[in-house]
Amino acid sequence: MPVDGSTDPFFAFGTDDLAKLDAIREALLDPSPRRIGRLDQWGLADDYEVYAEIGQYSETTITLADGTQLDASLSVPRGLAPGQTCPAVVLPAPLISIGHRAYLGMLSRWTQGGYVVLAYSQRGLAKSTGEIHVAGPQDVADAAEVVDWLLTQNQVDAERIGFFGASYGAGTSLLAAASDPRIKVVAGTSAWADLFTSLYENGTRHLAAFEALVTLFGEDRCSPEFREVIQKIRANTIDDQVREFARVRSPRNNLAKYNDAATAILLTTSWHETIFSVPAVIDFHNNLTGPKTLLIQVGDHGNAELPGLAGLPAKPTDMAYRWMDYHLGGTAGNGAPPRFDIRSEYMFNPLSDLRHASWDEYAQPKKRFHLADAASGQRDGQLVEDQPQAGWTRSVKATGKGTNIVVAPKLVQTGLAERWGLPNTYRTAETxxxxxxxxxxAPVAQASRVRGDLELRVTVKAQQAGATIVAYLLDLNPATGSANIITHAPYTFTDQPAGQATTVTFPLQPADYVVARGRQLQLVIDTQDPFFSYENVTTPVFTLDITSPKGSESYLDIPLQPID
Structure with missing residues (x-):
């Protein structure tokens, strides 16, 4: 829980971590033996004794041209020779009530690595004044003023400036770099690339994530423009204003700027990310032509980097230190050069570590499984290879209520449990x-890996216009009846008249998952998930037919290959 007692589900520091951050702050502000000694309970006293000798920390307010005041902190190496300058790293805050103080656990390592470090809370966030613009043009302009302020520090080398940010800070960092050529390097953890597809996937609103974001921002602190967009998304009015709001806040719309400037960009995301679009991050990474690397980990938004923000080892932050060192000349990392590649873990094993030169090399060839009717004496349909299966229909009722299968029982927290090796278990026999x-x-004959992009084609005829389907792919253990989610995607038939059969083809979220021998892959298609729709909505009950007409047979493409 954060210090103000509200809920921060994206970066939920535990009580001990918050106590540690408070103790670090006190030791930075007052490096007395008593303050530093308090850090001994976390094994940090020696580190901050060193910091007290080589670094100087201060908290400050950056006053912008329009009078907005940004809450910030500055850490500067001591003992520089006259005229000596350092690389600098700027840390815009994640979306958390303590703002830029979320990065306190990183400051010592940055500073001991020879960096000037400036962390700040964007306008409207934490103790900064002004209204929240959600990494919009105003926040980009603010970031440029922050760099202006930074360059008034004589120790800063104007040619060696990088931005590091988590979540909201990642988006701010990427968008700032697109507009400010002084920013040479970006490391963004739990980053977004396309805000529109993060909010509105295949015609379907990501309502649970959207409402969680609005709650964290605090609707009363949001700009009038953002408040209008909030109401339109709630009303499902996805008009030009909403699209433009998202467009200018989407880094991949600045792709040409990054490529022309050869901006060095490190991105991280998670397989079970429920806040921002993973396919958009992958697509953005694939189309960058400058120095780049991508890390995809087990879990959900913010899970993997949170220990690193608190000062512990973590892949995302360890990679960020090396990334900045390589491009800016500091020594915060372990001395090893970064890898320019795809690095990943597979579900649900955070200790795994796979590397490939590119996404094309990483993703496996797809196998096509055709949706088929049930075998004699069976109640469920089949997924069969090779032979298209036409002429069958499976009918379901859309009642406004879902089944026991959901994207995630809890935003972010379900993914965190996956990092601990405790994925949510579904009993699909009860669906x-x-x-x-x-x-x-059929049960797989040998252990196999699902790795890459998936695609579903299906024909649907609904008795009501605007119907939604949600597809889930699960790993079923037939011996126990328990299943774990591999991936999912929704699709809303926004332009489909009632009673008209429509064939659609759409991607599921990419995945990296090992299927044990004897397990079955199970596709579930239903019509409601609380992740995509509000609870307790009164809707007419109607029938939805899932079919497979000849010439447009339904199928699921899965990048499934046996493990040697």
Missing amino acids: DRGLAAVFAT
Whole structure:
């Protein structure tokens, strides 16, 4: 829980971590033996004794041209020779009530690595004044003024400036770099690339994530423009204003600027990310032509880097130190050069560490599984290879209520449990077949890996316009009846008239998942998930037919290959 007692589900520092950050701050502000000695309970006293000798920390307010005051902190190496300058790293805050103080655990390492470090809370966030613009043009202009202020520090080398940010700070960093050529390097953890697809995937609102973001921002602190957009998204009015609001806040719309400037960009995301679009991050990375690297980990938004923000080892922050060192000339990392590649873990094993030169090399060839009717004596449909299966229909009821299968029972926290090796377990035998259509493969003959992009084609005829389907791919253990989620995606038939059969093809979230021998892959298609729709909505009950007409047979493409 944060210090003000509110809930910060994206970066939920535990009580001990918050106490540690408070103790670090006190020792930075007053490096007395008593203050530093308090850090001994976390094994940090020696580190901050060193920092007290080589670094100087201060908290400051940056007053912008319009009078807005940004809450900030500055850490500067001591003992520089006259005229000596250092690389600098700027840290815009993640979306958390303590703002830029979320980075306190990183400051010592940056400073001991020879960096000037400036951390700040964007306008409207934490103790900064002004209204929240969600990394919009105003925040980009603010970042340029922050760099102006930074360059008034004589120790800063104007040619060696990088930005590091987590979540909201990642978006701010990327968008600032697109507009300010002084920013040469970016490391963004739990980053976003396309805000629109993060809010509105395949015609479907990501309502649970959206409302969580609004709650964290605090609606009363948001700009009038953002408040208008909030109401339009709630009303499902996805008009030009909403699209433009998202467009100018989407880094991948600045792709040409990054490539022309050869901006060095490190990105991290997670397989079970429920806040920002993973496919958009991958696509953005793939189309960068400058120095780049991508890390995809087990878990959900913010899970993997949180220990690193608190000063502990973590892949995202360890990679960020090396990334900045390589491009800016500091020594905060371990001395090893960064890798310019795809680095990943597979679900649900955070100790795994896979590397490939590119996404094309990383993703496996796809196998096509055709959706088929149930075998004789069976209630569920089949997923069969090679032979298209036409002429069947599976009917489900759309009642405004979902099944026991959901994207994630809890935003962020479900993914965090996955990092601990405790994925949520579903009992698909208990899934109401009146509300969902279920299809399954035969048990796999040998252990296999799902790695890469997935695609579903299906024909749907709904008795009501604007119907939604949600597809989930699960790993089913037939011996126990328990299943774990591999991936998912929604699709809303925004332009489909009632009663008209429509064939759609859409991607599921990419995945990296090992399927044990004897397991089955199970596809569940239902019509409601609280992740995509508000609870307790009164909707008419109607029938939705899932079909497979000849010439447009339904299929699921899965990048599934046996493990040697």
